[in-house]
Amino acid sequence: MSIQIPMNYVVFDIETTGLNPKYEKIIEIGAARVQNGEVADTFSTFVNPGRSLPERITQLTGIYDTDVINAPYIEDVFDAFTAFVGDDILLGHNLIFDYSFVKKAAVNQKKKFERKGIDTLRIARRFLSDLESRNLSFLCGYYQIHLEAHRALNDALATHALYQRLVASFADKEAELFLPRELVYNVKKEGPITPKQYELLLKLAKQYRLETYAGEADSIVLKPVAKVSADSVDLKRLTKNEASRLIDKLLSTFGRSNLSSSN
Secondary structure (H helix, E strand, O other): OOOOOOOOEEEEEEEEOOOOOOOOOEEEEEEEEEEOOEEEEEEEEEOOOOEOOOHHHHHHHOOOHHHHOOOOOHHHHHHHHHHHHOOOOEEEOOHHHHHHHHHHHHHHOOOOOOOEEEEHHHHHHHHOOOOOOOOHHHHHHHOOOOOOOOOHHHHHHHHHHHHHHHHHHHOOOOHHHHOOEEOOOOOOOOOEOOHHHHHHHHHHHHHOOOOEEEOHHHOEEEOOEOOOEOOOEEHHHOEHHHHHHHHHHHHHHHOOOOOOOOO
16 A cells, blocks of 8 residues: 655744753744645744843844844744644654744643654655755755745745655655654643742842843843843743742852842
8 A cells, every 4th residue: 555645734943042942932933834735824923032032043043132022922822823733744844843842832831732743854864864964954955945044934935845855856765754753742831930039030130230121011121141141031921940040040140148138
């Protein structure tokens, strides 16, 4: 019996503040619904990460703080994204990276995001091992696929085109590689910052004379602090673990003296 190569799927890509889903945040989501090998619809949105963007990320993606500051937070756009995905197979390049960030967002909202997917990186590693690189940009150059790199929807559309080229070149050699597999990424829910932590951070900011400004919904944004944080941080957007780490860094950097006597 011949294997049916998937031609219906949702290809997606995200841009983030960094590489580790435990500490970093989504800043852009791009996706395309593909039916019978053709793009039928697209989804694209910036996501407010609740912090300023590292300079290296702006240089890499061309995304600026002004692009995300008024964008929805991940919990405000998550349902729209999963509704777009529906029950379709996911497609991505190094898919587990993108999936891990979305899975973390789901778990933090007490929601499920269990999916099957196809990874073009896995396919490329199998058949194109002699190439200098298998990253998306290099492979698009190899196959002469137009790519405006490091923007989510552009990367998603390029991944779709790459998949079609890989299918045409290699599906008849090892069709099993083109079948979707269960995506597995284990993550624990992270609760939001506690009122006690928030009050302590405000207290520390005042005592250490740290620069702050008013954010959304009566929150306070802490500006970058040397040796502590290179980015501005919306304190109410922190998770409990992130708040704990920030408190520890502040105390380690500036000391614990006179905490009880500050006004």
